[in-house]
Amino acid sequence: MRAELQTPDPSRSTETEAGFEFLNPHFAPERFPWPQVWGYGGSLLLTGAAVYLVLLHVLPAAGLGALVLALAGGQALLQLGVFMHIRESRGPAWQILPLGLSFVIAFALVGMSIWIMTFKWGAS
Amino acid sequence: MTAPAFVPYLLHTLFPPNTHRPTEIGADVMMGLGMGYLVYWLTRHRKWGWLWRDWLTTVDHKKIGTMYLIAAILMLFRGGVDALMMRVNLAMPHAPFIGPEEYNEVFTTHGVIMIFFMAMPFIFALFNAVIPLMIGARDVAFPRLNAVSFWLFAFAAALFNLAFVVGGAPNVGWTAYPPLTELHFNPGVGTNYLLVSLLISGIGTTITGINFLVTVLRMRAPGMTLMRMPMFAWAALNTSVLILFAFPPLTVALLMTLLDRLAHTAFFTLSHGGMPMMYVNLFWLFGHPEVYIVALPAYGVFSEVVPTFSGKRLFGYTSMVVSMAAIMVLSYGVWAHHFFTMGAGAAVNAFFGISTMLIAIPTGVKIFNWIFTMWGGRIRFTTAMLYVMGFIPTFTIGGATGMFLATVPADYQVHNSYFLVAHFHNVLIGGTVFGLLAGMYYWWPKMFGYRLDERQGKLAFWLFLIGFWITFGPQYLLGFKGMPRRMWTYPAGHGWHLLNVISTAGAFVMGAGFLVLVYNVLWSMRHGERDASGDPWNGRTLEWSLPSPAPEYNFARIPTVSSLDAWWAMKQTGQGRGRGAAALRLRPQDIHAIELPRNTGYPFFLGAAFFVLGFGLVFSWWVIALLGLAGVWAALAYAWFDHDQHKHMRADEIRRIEASMGRLPA
Incomplete structure (x- = not known):
């Protein structure tokens, strides 16, 4: 400490x-x-x-x-x-547990958004 | 004498042609008369002080819940009238009732109001009315922030509803996709109204999410572990988590659109390298969790109503908790199913199609658990229970058509058609609205101290249920016949006419249901059966241990919880015999002084200042916007230095109140 x-x-x-x-x-x-x-x-x-x-x-x-x-x-x-x-x-x-959930959700949202939006890179 | 040059400019800006159509003038007159009567009534009965002291400055969660409920029902009326205007148009393709511009404004307003200004406040009304009572708390974790949430919502709703009177209503759809929202394609202030009012109410919603998250996690009565919480408290917890993660993407998307319009950025302007589909991605990143934000509280209501009126404990409580948490997590992984046709590729669409179908599993678990709870129970067919029984088949069909839409090739066929319209009304009315109305009938005695008349309530239920199916059944067929959504009229000989006429007839049946509901409330205010016991339904959770309505401090003595369905257990064992107050066995020496939050006016002023700020932003009148911003800072500064936030209630005063309610020997 x-x-x-x-x-x-x-x-x-x-x-x-x-x-x-x-x-x-x-x-x-x-x-x-x-x-x-x-x-x-x-x-x-x-x-x-x-x-x-x-x-x-x-x-x-x-x-x-x-x-x-x-x-x-x-x-x-x-x-x-x-x-x-x-x-x-x-x-x-206890905050570690919700924090872990937050990171999972945040990474999933950001990661999947990038994945979804890559279609434009192929088009342009 | 001629008027100064700015007067015609101002008149044209404030009252452009799309604010003086006959329908709008009619609505203006109605609103003017209504407000005039309200002012007259308040003055005549010298109620202004009462209004300020007891309502506008209150931090009592029960009163805030009542105000949310009134707002939600008013907004249900406005959204419903918009729906009827659309339906009338579509029943008369020969002679449309309203033109295309007005139709666009009407369906935009209908969507925004029903989601943001009807469903959301209705949910918060129920949360506020019962969550603290259910978990044995004296208030929410942050009572003043609770009032801030309400007033931000109320002033944002007022700002949104002002649009058609001053400046012109938005016409971009509730989804507000670019490029339609870009200034170039949509000059005028309507879109600004939509963006700004949703940004302001979004702040309030986020605060509510934080408030109920902390309330449920930190304010439970001793002994109430997480797995002894009522399901409605679980619903509040999961909904709050959804709000916390879902609203930031919406805020970002709306703010970027607003910057595109006001500051000439190009986030979503394709010709300047912007990416309109990114808006769609951000919007549905919010939008799909939002679907569950409005659905989970309804699931929570059903999980309270079914055990009470079946006389059995909830079947599979643990699986109910787990399935609700699973829905909460899964709902973050499905949003791309709202734009399968964007062309993101087969892998993306397959992933999101499958993740969408996965949600059917925990939802199915819940449906079966409700049915198993009823199985072998002694069911009482009250109005609240009827809504559950109407919900189960209706929602199951809505879920099945949702699976249909989750199948990507099928979605390519029916997306953007009336099939989609029918599907989401099927789940939002059959799920959310039925759930909220069930909750309203169930908790009404607790909120107001009298029951709503059951016969009238059942009539309203049947009108809603039958009207619902007459309205939306034909719309599935119209979707198969290729009728696109959001069209103001169609060629008369196109094969769509008859189904549209049937659908419109159903909408009027639902409208009649709403009128019966309002009559039911007004009639019961005078003649409704008073609830003297505090436990009119022979309930299972702690709110029924209190008098109806609950006193300001809720619990004279905080109960100790030893099992699920705490009040049921108290009635059955240990703490006393018989129903109602006797089971509590409150003794005078149990009662001590209570610290309560003190009323404050700053949340109201904060809301008003945000209204001024929002109005300035809508018209790009920066002086007014800055004045509003200064007001926001002033209200916050006042709140910062106002340390006198509590008042004390003496023990003898509480004993007197409890005795007057028959809870203590006088």
């Missing part, structure tokens, strides 16, 4: 039971939200970069698609880490 994370309610701590530290509730301490400020700036930067890469056609279509997808992946990680408090939890990390 990182030093800056604290345990707000010691009575609920299970640290005495060896190997179960991960069950402790952990929350980031309350202070001025600099990570969020940086995160907001970062997400704007990633979005702007995607728009300009496409506008300026820096790469052929397939490479451009891959690059934008990579930027989107970075964006997702940033949102989860900075704004969605993914590292905080109250007890077991």
Whole structure:
């Protein structure tokens, strides 16, 4: 556990039971939200970069698609880490399960959309 | 004295020719009279303060549910009148009632209103009215956001309905495909109205999805594990997940279209390298999950109504949960079946054809489970139960024709024809509308404290069911005869006339059903049987443990749940003898002070500010749009700094209320 994370309610701590530290509730301490400020700036930067890469056609279509997808992946990680408090939890990390579902759905939707829309590349 | 030069310009912009046709003037007069009477009534009875304090600023989920229900029924009326106008046109190919431009506007409005401003609020009405009561909670997780959701929906609906009065109605179909939506092909503000109002109501819908997801996951009474939840709570959970993933693609698609129109981008403009089919892809990425957003709550209602009126527990509860989750996940993998004819290739079409057929499996599981629940039960034929029994054969046929459409070669034959129109009305009326009406009749006593008259309700049901089949049965045949959808008239000697006349007659039978329904509500308000027990149907879930209507705080004491059908178990065992209040055995010392959310006006102002912003965007009047945006920020800033969000209700006050309802010795 990182030093800056604290345990707000010691009575609920299970640290005495060896190997179960991960069950402790952990929350980031309350202070001025600099990570969020940086995160907001970062997400704007990633979005702007995607728009300009496409506008300026820096790469052929397939490479451009891959690059934008990579930027989107970075964006997702940033949102989860900075704004969605993914590292905080109250007890077991239940959020992993719906998060997994989210990733399956997101990848399926994006992947299948690309697959469906490839018909145009053949036509043009 | 001559008027300044801008006056004729303004008059022409606000009231172009397509806002003063006779039908529209008639509707304007009706709306004016209705609103005038409302203002007169409120003033005469000094009800303005009551309206503001008890309704416009409320954060009580039960009242928000009531407001959603009123809005949904009003919108059902408007969408229904649009449907009748279309049907009249198609019954009279010799002398059409409305012209082609108006017909386009009418079917667009019909589709948008029925999906976004009738089905969605009706679903949220039921969620709000019963989900917290069912899971033993005192409110939803975020009561203020709940009010925000409602007012965003209400003002978006008002904006959409304003279109035909001011500026002209949209005429692009509810799907709003480019290139028809591009400015070049569709000048005028109608399309903007459609895009902006759906964007605003989409914000509200997303917030509702978050709200009910968290409510169901976090607010359940102690002991109510996930597998002890009523099926309707499962439906709310799955619907919320669908909303969270389905609405972003819609928002993106609508926003890109709006940018194409207002900022002259070219996302969907083919001549500038845009990709119109990408809109279609994004729209149905939303559109198919949306079908299940409106279907799953109906499944949830049926899963409550059938056990109650069969006097048995739900057959195969676990398989019901699993099949609903399976439908939720599968519904994300089928959207390309809406555009098989785009030409994406055999592999894509085969994949999406098969994935579509797969959905029939969990749906079939549910149908069989409802039938097995009835099997051997002592069935009470109430109105709600009749809707279920009408639903099962109707929806099964609708599902079968859906399988027909999922078969790609067959789809190439009948797509874009009246076969498709008949199919989706078959599942949306036979599934969603019957489900919502069943839910309305079932939970009405809980919402308002009296029953809807059963005889009138059954008459309305039979009119709806028979009218439905007279309307849409012939439309399947018209589809086979090659009649395309969305056509305003046809040559009279084409072989389509007789079937269209029959279909129109059926539509009027359904219209009569609606009138009986409204009469039923109005009659029962005065003469309906009061529900003193709080448990008029001998129910199984926790909402029936409460008085009807439930007090503001819902539960004087939060119940502890030990099994599925918690209230049934309490009535049978442990916690008491007999029906109704006695089974609760509430004691004065059980009652403690309760913290409740305090009413607030900012959701209403936020909605109003979004309305102004939307109006400015529709006409590209940027000053008005900026004013609206400033209002949005002001409302949000107020909400941010308003920390006084709770009020307390003292224990003796609660004891007094409970005693007045006969739940405690006075």
